[in-house]
Amino acid sequence: xxDLFANLSHGFAxxxxxxxxxxxxxxxxxxxxxxILPGVGPIATIAMLLPLTFNFDPTxxxxxxxxxxxxxxxxxxxxAILINIPGEATSVVxxxxxxxxxxxxxxGVALGTAALVSFFAGTxxxxxxxxxxxxxxxxxxxxxxxxxxxxxxxxxxxAVVLAQGSLLKATAMILLGVLLSTVGSDLETGEERLTFxxxxxxxxxxxxxxxxxxFGFAEILRNLESPESRNVVKAKIGRLLPNWEDFxxxxxxxLRGTGLGAILGILPGNGAVLGPFASYAxxxxxxxxxxxxxxxxxxxxxxxxxxxxxxAQTAFIPLLTMGIPPNAVMALMVGAMTIHGIIPGxxxxxxxxxxxxxxxxxxxxxxxxxxxxxxxLIGIWVRLxxxxxxxxxxxxxxxxxxxxxxxxxxxxxxLMTAFFGLAGYVFIxxxxxxxxxxxxxxxxxxxxxxxxxxxxxxxxxxxxFIENPVSAFLLLLSLVVVVVAIVPAIRQKKEEALxx
Amino acid sequence: xxxxxxxxxxxxxxxxxxxxxxxxxxxxxxHIGPGMVPSALSAFVALIGVCLIVTWMRGHRSGTxxxxxxxxxxxxxxxxxxxxxxxxxxxAVAGPLLVVVAAFASHxxxxxxILAFAVGMTVFCLVLFKYLLTLPIPVxxxxxxx
Numbered sequence: 001x002x003d004l005f006a007n008l009s010h011g012f013a014x015x016x017x018x019x020x021x022x023x024x025x026x027x028x029x030x031x032x033x034x035x036i037l038p039g040v041g042p043i044a045t046i047a048m049l050l051p052l053t054f055n056f057d058p059t060x061x062x063x064x065x066x067x068x069x070x071x072x073x074x075x076x077x078x079x080a081i082l083i084n085i086p087g088e089a090t091s092v093v094x095x096x097x098x099x100x101x102x103x104x105x106x107x108g109v110a111l112g113t114a115a116l117v118s119f120f121a122g123t124x125x126x127x128x129x130x131x132x133x134x135x136x137x138x139x140x141x142x143x144x145x146x147x148x149x150x151x152x153x154x155x156x157x158x159a160v161v162l163a164q165g166s167l168l169k170a171t172a173m174i175l176l177g178v179l180l181s182t183v184g185s186d187l188e189t190g191e192e193r194l195t196f197x198x199x200x201x202x203x204x205x206x207x208x209x210x211x212x213x214x215f216g217f218a219e220i221l222r223n224l225e226s227p228e229s230r231n232v233v234k235a236k237i238g239r240l241l242p243n244w245e246d247f248x249x250x251x252x253x254x255l256r257g258t259g260l261g262a263i264l265g266i267l268p269g270n271g272a273v274l275g276p277f278a279s280y281a282x283x284x285x286x287x288x289x290x291x292x293x294x295x296x297x298x299x300x301x302x303x304x305x306x307x308x309x310x311x312a313q314t315a316f317i318p319l320l321t322m323g324i325p326p327n328a329v330m331a332l333m334v335g336a337m338t339i340h341g342i343i344p345g346x347x348x349x350x351x352x353x354x355x356x357x358x359x360x361x362x363x364x365x366x367x368x369x370x371x372x373x374x375x376x377l378i379g380i381w382v383r384l385x386x387x388x389x390x391x392x393x394x395x396x397x398x399x400x401x402x403x404x405x406x407x408x409x410x411x412x413x414x415l416m417t418a419f420f421g422l423a424g425y426v427f428i429x430x431x432x433x434x435x436x437x438x439x440x441x442x443x444x445x446x447x448x449x450x451x452x453x454x455x456x457x458x459x460x461x462x463x464x465f466i467e468n469p470v471s472a473f474l475l476l477l478s479l480v481v482v483v484v485a486i487v488p489a490i491r492q493k494k495e496e497a498l499x500x
Numbered sequence: 501x502x503x504x505x506x507x508x509x510x511x512x513x514x515x516x517x518x519x520x521x522x523x524x525x526x527x528x529x530x531h532i533g534p535g536m537v538p539s540a541l542s543a544f545v546a547l548i549g550v551c552l553i554v555t556w557m558r559g560h561r562s563g564t565x566x567x568x569x570x571x572x573x574x575x576x577x578x579x580x581x582x583x584x585x586x587x588x589x590x591x592a593v594a595g596p597l598l599v600v601v602a603a604f605a606s607h608x609x610x611x612x613x614i615l616a617f618a619v620g621m622t623v624f625c626l627v628l629f630k631y632l633l634t635l636p637i638p639v640x641x642x643x644x645x646x
Contacts, residue, residue: 055633168555172510172548179517179541186524186534193534194520217575224571224605390608391617394599397575398621401582401598402591406635414583418576425572429565430506452532460530 008130011357015365020060020358027064028366029373031071036079036381037392042072043438044216046332047208048399050339051406058340059355063362065336066316069329070122070363073312074370077114077305078381081107090308093276097293097300104296105238108378112240113250113298114305115374121258121306122367125313128262129320130360133349136321140346143322145453146464150471150478152447155268155324157478159436161485162273169432177440178447180205187449200412207335208407210441211328213420214427214434216400220393221425237382240375242298250302253283261307265314268326272311276304313363320356321346324443328435331442339407503556510549518542574605591630592640595622 014020034045046065053061076091081098094114101110143151156174163170183194184204195201242250260282261275283303284293293300318326323345325331337344342352349356374381404413424434458464466472518539527533578601586594599618603609629635639646 051629051635052633054635168548168551169506172545172552175541175545175548176510176513179513179538179545182538182541189534191524191534193524194517194538196520217579220575221571224575225566225568388608390603390606390610391613393575393606394602394614394617395621397578397602398595398598398625401579401586401594402625402629402635402637405583405586406629406637409636411583411586414579414586418579418583421576421579422572426509429567430509431502432506448537451537455529455532460528462529 003134004131007134007353007357008361010353011130011359011361012365014059014354014358015063015361019056020063020362021365023056023060023064024067024362024366025369027067028071028074028370031068031073032075032078032370032374032381033071033384034068035072035075035077036384037075037387041215041219042069043211043328043332044219044396044400045072046329046336047212047216048396048403050208050332050336051403053336054339054406058337058342058352059358061340062333062336062355062359063366065333066359066363067366069333070309070312070366071370073309074115074118074374075381077118077308078111078374078378079385081110081114081301082382083385090273090276090312093280093304094301094308096280097295097297100294100296101298101301106296108238108240109242109246109298110301111237111378112375113242113246113302115371116242117250117254117257117302117306118309119367119371120254121261121308121310122313122370123364124258125262125265125310126360126364126367128310128314129317129363130357132266132317133321133356133360136317137346137349140322143470144468145450145457146468146471147474149447149450149454150465150474151268151322152324152443152450154474154478154481155318155326156436156440156443157481158268159327159439161481163433163436165431165433167482167485170436173427173432173434173436174440177437177442178444180210180437181441181444182448187445188452200410200416205416205441206407206413207332207338207442209404209413209417210420211332211335211438212400212404213417213422214424214438215328216396217417217421218424218428218434220396221421222428223389224393237378240378246298249298253279253299253303254306256282257303257306258310261310262314264307265311265326266317268318268324272308272315272327275307275311279303279307309367316359316363319344320348320359323348323446325439328438331438334442501556503552507549507552507556510552511546514542514546514549517545570607571605575602578602578605587638587641589642590638590640591622591626592643595625 080091080094084099098110160170257279264275265272283299318324319330521535521538524535525533526535578598582594582598596618603614
C-alpha cells in the first residue's frame with residue numbers, strides 16, 4: 001500500500017511537469033475532437049499524430065497518445081447523445097437512452113451526467129491500474145515462453161469471439177495478421193521471408209503503414225459512400241448539472257458500471273467494448289420499471305458511460321504489465337513505444353518507472369481536464385459537428401500522408417499504405433473486420449518467438465504447453481471461450497448485443 | 501457472392517504466401533525453421549477460405565453491396581501521387597495536389613472552396629510540421645533547395 005502511494009506520487013511528479021501537462025491537454029482536446037467527429041476514429045488519429053510526437057521524450061509522447069484515446073471515449077458520448085450516432089464503438093449503448101433524453105430537452109443533463117460519471121470511473125480505474133500494475137508485472141516476469149504463448153493465444157481467442165460478424169472471418173483476419181507479421185527477416189537466421197524480393201519489405205511491414213491503410217484510408221472510403229445524415233438536436237441543451245433526483249438515480253448505476261467496465265477492460269482481446277453492453281443489461285434488469293429504458297432513463301446513460309471509461313483505462317493493464325495489447329488502439333501504443341525505443345513488457349515498470357507511473361498519473365489528470373474542458377465547451381463542440389465531411393476527408397488524407405512519410409522519411413511507405421487501404425476496403429466490403437488483423441499482426445512476432453523458444457526448451461515436444469499448469473489453464477480457457485461462442489444460443493445473444 | 505469472393509481471396513493469399521515460403525526451410529519441431537510458421541499459417545488461411553466457399557455453396561448467399569470505384573480511385577490515387585512527388589517536388593506542390601485529386605472522390609465538392617482550402621491547409625501543414633515540429637519533410641527542393 002505504501003509502495004502504491006510512493007509510486008503514484010512519483011508518477012504525479014512526472015506528470016505535472018509543464019511539458020507533460022501541456023501534452024496531456026493537447027491529447028485530450030484532440031481526443032475529444034475526434035471522438036465527436038463521426039468517421040474519424042482514435043486509431044487513425046493516433047497513427048496520424050504519431051509523427052507529431054517524434055520530438056518529445058517517450059513519456060510525454062505516450063501521455064499525449066493515451067489522452068487522445070480516452071478523450072475520444074468522452075467525445076464519442078457527445079455525438080451519441082446529440083446526433084444519435086455513436087462517435088466510437090463503445091458509445092453505441094449511450095445512443096439508446098442518451099439521445100432520447102436529448103429529444104426530451106434534457107441533452108445538457110445527459111451530457112453532464114456522462115462527463116461526471118466518466119470522471120468518477122476514470123478516477124477509480126486509475127487507482128486500479130496503479131494497484132494491479134506491480135503485482136501483475138511480477139507475475140509476468142515469472143512467465144516462460146510457453147506461458148507467454150498461451151496468454152497470447154487467449155488474447156486472440158477473445159478477439160475472435162468479440163469481433164463483429166462471422167467467427168470464421170474474424171479467425172481468418174487474425175491468422176492473416178500473424179502471417180503479415182512474418183514478413184521480413186527471420187528472427188533467428190535473418191533469412192528474408194515473404195518479401196517478394198522487395199528491399200522495402202526486408203525489415204518487415206511497418207505497423208503505422210498497415211494501421212493507416214486499414215483504418216485511416218479505408219475509413220475515408222467507407223464514409224464517402226454513406227451520404228451524411230446528421231440530425232443534430234436543434235432543441236436547447238438546457239442545464240448541464242444533474243439535479244438531486246438525477247444524481248440519486250445515477251449513483252448506483254455509476255458504481256456498478258465502473259466495476260463491470262474495470263473488470264472487463266482487463267480482459268485480453270478488447271473486453272472493454274463489452275462493458276457498456278453489460279452495464280446496460282444489468283441496469284435494465286435491476287430497474288424497478290424496466291420499460292423506462294429506451295425512453296430516456298438516466299441510468300441507461302450513467303452506467304454504460306462509467307463502464308466505457310473505466311474499461312478504456314484498465315485496458316492499459318495488459319499492455320503496461322505484460323506488453324500484450326488488448327485491442328487495436330493499444331496495439332498502436334506498442335507501435336509508438338517501439339518507435340521511441342521502448343520494448344513493451346514487464347520490464348517497462350522497472351526500467352522506465354517515469355514512463356509507467358507518469359502515464360498512470362496523467363490518466364487521472366487527463367480525466368480531470370476532460371471534465372473541465374467538456375462542461376463549458378459543449379457549445380463549441382456542437383458547432384463542430386457542422387463541419388462538412390467534404391472538407392474533413394481531404395484534411396485527414398493530407399495529415400495521414402504527411403504522417404506516414406515522416407515515420408521513415410520514405411515515400412514508398414505512402415504507396416504501400418495506399419495498397420493496404422485498398423485491401424482494407426475490399427475486406428470491409430466482403431464482411432471482414434480489420435481490427436483483429438491488426439491485433440494478430442502486433443502479437444504475431446512475439447508469438448512466433450515464444451513458440452520457437454518453448455519448443456527448443458522442450459526438445460520439440462508440444463506437451464510442454466499442457467504439462468505446464470499455467471499455460472494449460474490459459475489454453476483450456478481459450479478453447480472454452482471459442483466453444484462457448486460457437487454455441488448457437490449464446491451466439492445469437494452476442495449478435496443482439498453487438499448490433500442493437 | 502460475398503462468401504465466395506471472400507473465400508477465393510483467402511485461398512489466393514494463402515497460395516501466394518506458401519509459394520513465397522516454399523523456399524525457406526521448415527526445420528523440425530525441435531528446432532523450427534524460418535519457413536514453418538508462414539507455411540502453417542497459409543495452410544490454415546486456405547482452410548478457412550475453403551470453408552467460406554463451402555458455406556456459399558450451401559446457400560449463404562448474401563450480396564456484396566455496391567462497389568463504387570470513384571472513391572477508391574481518387575482517394576488512393578491522391579495518396580499515390582503524393583508518394584511519387586513528395587521527394588522531387590516537395591510539400592508545397594504535393595500538398596495542394598493531394599487535396600485537389602482527393603476532391604474528385606466526392607460529388608459534394610465545390611471547386612472554389614476546395615482550391616482555397618488546398619492552399620490554406622498546405623500552409624498550415626508547412627508551419628506545423630516543418631517549422632514548429634521541424635520534421636525533415638521536403639518543402640520545395642526545386643525552388644528553395646530543401
